[in-house]
Amino acid sequence: MSQGFNHFDENGNAVMVDVSGKNITYRTAVATGEIHVGEAIMEAVKEGSVKKGDVLGVARVAGIMGVKRTSELIPMCHPLPIQKCSVDYELDEINGIIRAFCTVKTEGKTGVEMEALTGVQVTLLTIYDMCKAIDKHMVMSNIHLVEKTGGKSGDFHF
Amino acid sequence: MSQGFNHFDENGNAVMVDVSGKNITYRTAVATGEIHVGEAIMEAVKEGSVKKGDVLGVARVAGIMGVKRTSELIPMCHPLPIQKCSVDYELDEINGIIRAFCTVKTEGKTGVEMEALTGVQVTLLTIYDMCKAIDKHMVMSNIHLVEKTGGKSGDFHF
Amino acid sequence: MSQGFNHFDENGNAVMVDVSGKNITYRTAVATGEIHVGEAIMEAVKEGSVKKGDVLGVARVAGIMGVKRTSELIPMCHPLPIQKCSVDYELDEINGIIRAFCTVKTEGKTGVEMEALTGVQVTLLTIYDMCKAIDKHMVMSNIHLVEKTGGKSGDFHF
Amino acid sequence: MSQGFNHFDENGNAVMVDVSGKNITYRTAVATGEIHVGEAIMEAVKEGSVKKGDVLGVARVAGIMGVKRTSELIPMCHPLPIQKCSVDYELDEINGIIRAFCTVKTEGKTGVEMEALTGVQVTLLTIYDMCKAIDKHMVMSNIHLVEKTGGKSGDFHF
Amino acid sequence: MSQGFNHFDENGNAVMVDVSGKNITYRTAVATGEIHVGEAIMEAVKEGSVKKGDVLGVARVAGIMGVKRTSELIPMCHPLPIQKCSVDYELDEINGIIRAFCTVKTEGKTGVEMEALTGVQVTLLTIYDMCKAIDKHMVMSNIHLVEKTGGKSGDFHF
Amino acid sequence: MSQGFNHFDENGNAVMVDVSGKNITYRTAVATGEIHVGEAIMEAVKEGSVKKGDVLGVARVAGIMGVKRTSELIPMCHPLPIQKCSVDYELDEINGIIRAFCTVKTEGKTGVEMEALTGVQVTLLTIYDMCKAIDKHMVMSNIHLVEKTGGKSGDFHF
Numbered sequence: 001m002s003q004g005f006n007h008f009d010e011n012g013n014a015v016m017v018d019v020s021g022k023n024i025t026y027r028t029a030v031a032t033g034e035i036h037v038g039e040a041i042m043e044a045v046k047e048g049s050v051k052k053g054d055v056l057g058v059a060r061v062a063g064i065m066g067v068k069r070t071s072e073l074i075p076m077c078h079p080l081p082i083q084k085c086s087v088d089y090e091l092d093e094i095n096g097i098i099r100a101f102c103t104v105k106t107e108g109k110t111g112v113e114m115e116a117l118t119g120v121q122v123t124l125l126t127i128y129d130m131c132k133a134i135d136k137h138m139v140m141s142n143i144h145l146v147e148k149t150g151g152k153s154g155d156f157h158f
Numbered sequence: 159m160s161q162g163f164n165h166f167d168e169n170g171n172a173v174m175v176d177v178s179g180k181n182i183t184y185r186t187a188v189a190t191g192e193i194h195v196g197e198a199i200m201e202a203v204k205e206g207s208v209k210k211g212d213v214l215g216v217a218r219v220a221g222i223m224g225v226k227r228t229s230e231l232i233p234m235c236h237p238l239p240i241q242k243c244s245v246d247y248e249l250d251e252i253n254g255i256i257r258a259f260c261t262v263k264t265e266g267k268t269g270v271e272m273e274a275l276t277g278v279q280v281t282l283l284t285i286y287d288m289c290k291a292i293d294k295h296m297v298m299s300n301i302h303l304v305e306k307t308g309g310k311s312g313d314f315h316f
Numbered sequence: 317m318s319q320g321f322n323h324f325d326e327n328g329n330a331v332m333v334d335v336s337g338k339n340i341t342y343r344t345a346v347a348t349g350e351i352h353v354g355e356a357i358m359e360a361v362k363e364g365s366v367k368k369g370d371v372l373g374v375a376r377v378a379g380i381m382g383v384k385r386t387s388e389l390i391p392m393c394h395p396l397p398i399q400k401c402s403v404d405y406e407l408d409e410i411n412g413i414i415r416a417f418c419t420v421k422t423e424g425k426t427g428v429e430m431e432a433l434t435g436v437q438v439t440l441l442t443i444y445d446m447c448k449a450i451d452k453h454m455v456m457s458n459i460h461l462v463e464k465t466g467g468k469s470g471d472f473h474f
Numbered sequence: 475m476s477q478g479f480n481h482f483d484e485n486g487n488a489v490m491v492d493v494s495g496k497n498i499t500y501r502t503a504v505a506t507g508e509i510h511v512g513e514a515i516m517e518a519v520k521e522g523s524v525k526k527g528d529v530l531g532v533a534r535v536a537g538i539m540g541v542k543r544t545s546e547l548i549p550m551c552h553p554l555p556i557q558k559c560s561v562d563y564e565l566d567e568i569n570g571i572i573r574a575f576c577t578v579k580t581e582g583k584t585g586v587e588m589e590a591l592t593g594v595q596v597t598l599l600t601i602y603d604m605c606k607a608i609d610k611h612m613v614m615s616n617i618h619l620v621e622k623t624g625g626k627s628g629d630f631h632f
Numbered sequence: 633m634s635q636g637f638n639h640f641d642e643n644g645n646a647v648m649v650d651v652s653g654k655n656i657t658y659r660t661a662v663a664t665g666e667i668h669v670g671e672a673i674m675e676a677v678k679e680g681s682v683k684k685g686d687v688l689g690v691a692r693v694a695g696i697m698g699v700k701r702t703s704e705l706i707p708m709c710h711p712l713p714i715q716k717c718s719v720d721y722e723l724d725e726i727n728g729i730i731r732a733f734c735t736v737k738t739e740g741k742t743g744v745e746m747e748a749l750t751g752v753q754v755t756l757l758t759i760y761d762m763c764k765a766i767d768k769h770m771v772m773s774n775i776h777l778v779e780k781t782g783g784k785s786g787d788f789h790f
Numbered sequence: 791m792s793q794g795f796n797h798f799d800e801n802g803n804a805v806m807v808d809v810s811g812k813n814i815t816y817r818t819a820v821a822t823g824e825i826h827v828g829e830a831i832m833e834a835v836k837e838g839s840v841k842k843g844d845v846l847g848v849a850r851v852a853g854i855m856g857v858k859r860t861s862e863l864i865p866m867c868h869p870l871p872i873q874k875c876s877v878d879y880e881l882d883e884i885n886g887i888i889r890a891f892c893t894v895k896t897e898g899k900t901g902v903e904m905e906a907l908t909g910v911q912v913t914l915l916t917i918y919d920m921c922k923a924i925d926k927h928m929v930m931s932n933i934h935l936v937e938k939t940g941g942k943s944g945d946f947h948f
Contacts, residue, residue: 004202006291008211009876014288014847016854018874020816020895026494033298044162053166057370057488061377061549062233064490068545068553069231071858073280074287075220075851079858079871081553083583084492086483105494109873113294114287121279121298122231129232129272133164136271136314140191140279140301145294156294167402172373174380176400178342178421184652212847215646219707219851222648226703226711229384233377237384237397239711241741242650244641263652267399320518322607324527325718330689332696334716336658336737349614360478369482378549387700389543389596390603391536391693395700395713425715429610430603437595437614438547445548445588449480452587452619452630456507456595459614472610500810528689531804535693535865538806542861542869555869557899558808560799579810636834638923640843646920665930676794685798694865705859705912706919707852745926746919753911753930754863761864761904762804765796768903768946772823772911772933777926788926 007076016076022109027150031116033143034092034099035124041131041138042096056089056098059126063087066122067104070115077114080106085115087123100124101146111151117143165234174234180267185308189274191301192250192257193282199289199296200254214247214256217284221245224280225262228273235272238264243273245281258282259304269309275301323392332392338425343466347432349459350408350415351440357447357454358412372414375442376403382438383420386431393430396422401431403439416440417462427467433459481550490550496583501624505590507617508566508573509598515605515612516570530563530572533600537561540596541578544589551588554580559589561597574598575620585625591617639708648708654741659782663748665775666724666731667756673763673770674728688721688730691758695719698754699736702747709746712738717747719755732756733778743783749775797866806866812899817940821906823933824882824889825914831921831928832886846879846888849916853877856912857894860905867904870896875905877913890914891936901941907933 009015037045045055064085071079084105091098102119104112124140131138148156167173195203203213222243229237242263249256260277262270282298289296305315325331353361361371380401387395400421407414418435420428440456447454464472483489511519519529538559545553558579565572576593578586598614605612621631641647669677677687696717703711716737723730734751736744756772763770779789799805827835835845854875861869874895881888892909894902914930921928938946 004198004292005206005211005213005288007216007288008206012206012211013876013878014212014216014850014854016857016872016875018895020873020897040162048163048166048170053163053170054172054370054373055163057373058165058172058233058377060488061374062231064488065381065546065549066231067490069227072855073220073224073227074284075216075855077287078873081555081582081871082490083494083552085490086487088487105492107494108871113290114283117283117286121283125272125275125279126232128275129235130163130165132271134162136303136306137316138302141299143298143301144296148294158295171402171404172376172380174383174398174401176421178399178423212844215844215847216851218646219848222646223704223707223855225648230381233381236399239397239713239740240648241652241710243648244645246645263650265652266397320514320608321522321527321529321604323532323604324522328522328527329718329720330528330532330692330696332699332714332717334737336715336739356478364479364482364486369479369486370488371479374481374488374549378547382547385543385547388697389536389540390600391532391697393603394715397713424713429606430599433599433602437599441588441591441595442548444591445551446479446481448587450478452622453632454618456617457615459617460612461610464610474611528686531686531689532693534804535690538804539697539862539865541806555871555898556806557810557868559806560803562803579808581810636830636924637838637843637845637920639848639920640838644838644843646844646848672794680795680798680802685795685802686804687795690797690804690865694863698863701859701863705852705856706916707848709919745922746915749915749918753915757904757907757911758864760907761867762795762797764903766794768935768938769948770934773931775930775933776928780926790927 019109024107024109025150026107027111028105029112029116029148030101030103030146031120032101032146033120033124034097034141035127036097036139038096038135041134042093055127055130058130059123060087062126063102063119063123067115067119070118074114078110080108082106111148113145113148177236177267182265182267183308184265185269186263187270187274187306188259188261188304189278190259190304191278191282192255192299193285194255194297196254196293199292200251213285213288216288217281218245220284221260221277221281225273225277228276232272236268238266240264269306271303271306335425340423340425341466342423343427344421345428345432345464346417346419346462347436348417348462349436349440350413350457351443352413352455354412354451357450358409371443371446372405374446375439378442379403379418379435379439383431383435386434390430394426396424398422427464429461429464493583498581498583499624500581501585502579503586503590503622504575504577504620505594506575506620507594507598508571508615509601510571510613512570512609515608516567529601529604532604533597534561536600537576537593537597541589541593544592548588552584554582556580585622587619587622651741656739656741657782658739659743660737661744661748661780662733662735662778663752664733664778665752665756666729666773667759668729668771670728670767673766674725687759687762690762691755692719694758695734695751695755699747699751702750706746710742712740714738719751743780745777745780809899814897814899815940816897817901818895819902819906819938820891820893820936821910822891822936823910823914824887824931825917826887826929828886828925831924832883845917845920848920849913850877852916853892853909853913857905857909860908864904868900870898872896877909901938903935903938
């Protein structure tokens with residue numbers, strides 16, 4: 001390992017790090033992120049959620065499916081048997097912000113932080129795609145890990 | 159179409175919108191986004207890029223490959239024949255920020271905005287994954303379309 | 317070609333048939349299929365669609381995404397640039413039957429019959445998955461092409 | 475959980491249900507389904523299986539590969555380590571019907587019913603694709619779970 | 633472009649090269665490769681091909697499906713609309729060698745050399761997998777492009 | 791099982807063989823393969839590795855990602871939880887040969903030989919793709935398993 005990185009060997013070559021010697025433990029991760037959509041889109045999203053044009057419902061399905069593709073997208077990520085996945089939202093209507101939360105659980109030798117973050121990113125991208133005909137100035141921001149539990153490095157809270 | 163959305167029909171049902179009547183034109187899109195990594199990671203990333211542990215090189219490959227998976231990840235996204243794709247970086251060393259830019263070109267009936275944004279997200283996620291052993295407080299922010307050209311709706315500059 | 321099959325060569329070996337000499341034309345296909353769910357599930361599905369637990373909405377997203385994976389699933393199927401895709405439903409509440417319709421459009425050298433049929437199958441499978449905790453006796457039936465237009469072989473109506 | 479569904483939370487939002495607390499047990503599932511192909515195709519399929527143009531052999535490979543993609547296609551489906559998969563056929567020559575059976579085994583926290591059903595669907599779709607140059611009136615029917623063993627809900631026989 | 637490479641920019645960064653300015657032409661590619669299987673496996677493969685256990689048939693299906701995944705596997709490879717794909721074999725029984733040929737056609741802005749080579753590799757890997765219970769000393773060799781036609785760089789014959 | 795093959799049943803039908811009764815053991819596999827690139831490409835690759843245009847770095851990322859797709863590409867291959875993966879190189883500059891080694895670890899009921907071989911093949915294909923603008927006469931050769939450990943059949947050394 002070089003420079004504190006875990007995905008490079010001593011020569012600096014990328015490597016999917018060896019986790020075979022680690023213990024299997026229950027692991028959870030929660031990630032979050034927001035998309036600034038502005039007033040017009042916020043109004044349309046709210047209408048849709050209760051009546052028709054369910055942007056947030058479609059984005060939730062995409063986010064959950066995206067979680068299962070994490071190890072295909074992130075080169076050094078280990079494939080993991082996802083045991084639970086959910087996507088939730090908070091709407092800050094005053095500021096025109098939709099905040100997504102993705103929660104993932106597994107039982108494995110490495111954690112699901114990347115899975116939770118990928119779930120958030122795909123959820124936000126799908127909201128963008130569903131709303132971009134109205135306005136393309138949306139900005140995705142403040143995407144980070146909220147907390148993780150399990151594993152040798154212990155719990156983490158942002 | 160309901161509420162100005164383009165991916166819902168008149169009953170509010172999600173639909174991959176009909177683009178068969180649109181013209182084939184040259185289309186480009188550039189998207190950007192940043193990851194706030196802090197001082198320790200910035201130092202390690204810079205070292206790696208010139209010597210060993212090439213975080214940005216691995217993330218570039220992942221981003222370009224991610225662009226090609228966009229229509230698998232985003233439910234209502236049309237598959238498009240990507241004709242060019244690149245990922246570039248700007249390093250703001252003072253503030254510990256890595257900024258990624260993804261440029262995509264196609265010739266088609268619909269644009270490559272989602273492809274460029276997906277490329278940015280996968281690039282940032284990979285940087286996160288490669289550096290998370292050092293510090294998990296990284297935050298991804300300010301992810302948006304920079305510009306697009308081609309298509310009926312004309313050019314867009316953020 | 318042997319026995320009238322188009323995906324075998326003269327020695328009986330499977331082959332992705334050569335379509336390079338065919339003309340590019342507009343092509344559409346509609347397929348349908350039904351799932352017999354019984355009374356209890358029909359009741360729950362109807363409730364969900366208007367209030368919460370939107371089985372049909374989730375299945376529609378899955379069906380549309382499945383259409384885009386057709387050439388990955390069916391060995392001799394040509395990849396095609398899907399230009400439109402929608403999934404619609406008819407509910408026969410008396411007999412406890414949900415009928416799905418999948419409509420696909422492209423402009424290409426070969427048709428989208430397999431895409432429309434795959435969309436129906438993935439939609440029905442997803443309904444099954446979402447409802448199987450209530451009752452596993454569901455049966456999928458009567459899945460077939462409804463019509464296609466475009467291409468050398470002309471229009472087809474079931 | 476709402477209405478007896480297991481893939482929605484108490485607010486009716488789709489969720490990949492939490493199976494982390496369930497026991498790992500041996501699980502099997504068998505699903506079946508049929509395709510009505512008519513006399514001309516039945517004749518050709520039979521010829522091909524023994525001599526050339528092995529429709530059923532190609533469809534079997536597709537079905538087994540499809541089983542491994544189940545959790546990519548069905549949104550709320552958990553990824554599972556498939557430990558056995560086979561596809562078998564029964565030919566009802568009198569009525570022009572090919573019946574496929576897909577058997578799947580795993581050791582996990584949730585069952586392989588969806589995998590077996592997906593295997594049947596992809597098998598039938600491939601038969602359709604291989605034979606559609608002869609006649610497009612084929613109908614897929616009577617697709618259902620035959621039996622499953624293992625897991626908390628116990629054994630099931632259709 | 634640096635050093636004559638086409639997939640790096642002037643700074644040496646990997647890039648999916650811009651083909652948008654190139655002409656669409658008919659393009660074909662043929663690749664070949666061999667697997668040295670020895671006498672026992674050769675005997676079994678020959679038996680299987682005519683009677684049961686059709687190794688070469690399964691490997692052909694895998695190879696054709698692999699061709700369609702080329703741009704997912706090779707990072708800088710452009711996605712292309714494959715219009716024809718076949719896999720053929722020559723058996724050198726004296727020396728215990730199976731030789732595979734993969735032929736691919738498209739109409740596009742870039743060639744299908746990588747698709748043909750990927751088809752050969754997946755075909756050979758599948759033969760290996762199907763026969764490895766008999767003997768793991770198989771060696772894959774002499775894998776190369778045989779010829780290509782179309783495109784600005786003209787025809788190529790090995 | 792027929793003829794000593796393990797992926798066919800007693801009727802000669804392809805089957806993903808039942809491994810549910812096998813023990814979970816630590817398993818490793820190393821595979822190797824070479825690409826003959828000639829003098830000009832060897833020179834360019836060496837320059838790139840230390841300065842710009844890092845062919846071997848890009849190919850390593852592709853190879854590791856390819857390992858994770860093995861069970862999607864090889865029809866009868868069981869999906870396995872990869873726990874470690876690395877790709878290393880030896881450069882024979884005199885003879886213009888790049889040799890790749892892929893090492894894979896898992897803990898499972900079946901081995902990772904196919905994963906290691908697939909990693910080698912995708913690595914070599916990517917080197918080919920990155921260098922083919924210079925010269926298309928490259929040949930991939932001598933691809934085989936080097937060793938495996940774990941499992942009922944015991945250790946293997948080529």
